[in-house]
Amino acid sequence: MARRILVADDSPVNCLVAQRLLRELGYEAGTAATAAQAAERHRGRPFDLILVDSEMALDGGAGLTGRLRATAHAAPAPIIACITASSEEQRSACLNAGVDDVCVKPLHQAQLRTLLLVWLPPRTVEEASRRAARTRAELHLLAELFDNGSGNGFGEVVAMFAADTESRLQALHDAAGAGDAAQLRRTAHALSGSCASMGGWRMAGLCRVLDLKYQAALPASCARLLDDISREYRHFRLQLDHVLRCQQLAATSERTVARRY
The missing domain is CATH 3.40.50.2300 (Response regulator)
Structure with missing residues (x-):
């Protein structure tokens, strides 16, 4: 329904x-x-x-x-x-x-x-599967932009995104713990932008809401948002790794076929 x-x-x-x-x-x-x-x-x-x-x-x-x-x-x-x-x-x-x-x-x-x-998080397994499939389709299109024939081009982007995101997630928690609203807003804003660039729309949206809540001086409502952002990153990273493996396997298969002929 x-x-x-x-x-x-x-x-x-x-x-x-x-x-x-x-x-x-x-x-x-x-x-x-x-x-x-x-x-x-x-x-x-x-x-x-x-x-x-x-x-x-x-x-x-x-x-x-x-x-x-x-x-x-x-x-x-x-x-x-x-x-x-x-x-x-x-x-x-x-x-x-x-x-x-x-x-x-x-x-x-x-x-x-x-x-x-x-x-509106998914209520059923079917709804979650449809959303995951759409995310993977968008990520495959993104991966094609960095396809250099070896499967490593997108891998470099994923590695850069992961390192930057994990650093910023730690900075978010540190800023929240220290009550540094200005630093938290800067970090949330930057993280929202990088997630959107990678197609991580839900994580980007959660970071945007976190920024807005601190802007409105409503930090008491943000503890759950921080947890949701970290959880969403773990889900999105699994999607990224899946698409990366698919691209690498495809590149390996193409090289194998080329050697045979």
């Missing part, structure tokens, strides 16, 4: 576009034009995730975010505020209002896919 996402926005155009993008990604999408309508729909049949316009989430400090958190019998669902400007002030205001994450309008498919990878 498709995961259900609610789009809460008073613009019918924004709702329609988001709904279409989500359906293209394989999700069931509902809409709500007001805070009251969104809270009522979530109360009646809880959604797996809620995308909410930032103005609606911040409405007088007691807008949709507060109503959803207080909704009786509703399953907990990540709430993501959609903002119209990438400003620290607006992002921090939304996070302090209780949302889990923020994204910048206009929404686009790659952005939504990363958000959903972060906030």
Whole structure:
């Protein structure tokens, strides 16, 4: 069964576009034009995730975010505020209002896919397998960019990424332990960028959220994020190693065939 996402926005155009993008990604999408309508729909049949316009989430400090958190019998669902400007002030205001994450309008498919990878972990083995297969397919394309015929080109990139990531993960934990928010934000930002370059979209998203939480002075909510980032790195490293072995085996097979002829 498709995961259900609610789009809460008073613009019918924004709702329609988001709904279409989500359906293209394989999700069931509902809409709500007001805070009251969104809270009522979530109360009646809880959604797996809620995308909410930032103005609606911040409405007088007691807008949709507060109503959803207080909704009786509703399953907990990540709430993501959609903002119209990438400003620290607006992002921090939304996070302090209780949302889990923020994204910048206009929404686009790659952005939504990363958000959903972060906030909707797979519920079944089949769903996890589909995500893993998609990651491996993207990594194979990346590996082809570094294919030098020996299988070592991509191996050098993987080794560089691993060494850099492990160093930065240690720096994240050190900065968190020392309460050094500035260093933690710098490290999380850099790590998010390198993970995105390698196709590690979920890890990149988790690092981005960690950066945002510290930016909004919400470090108390970050201990679990640090664990999630480390765990995701272990999963992603397995994917990288699998693709690297496939490339090396293919290169070895090609050399063997060439020697025979």
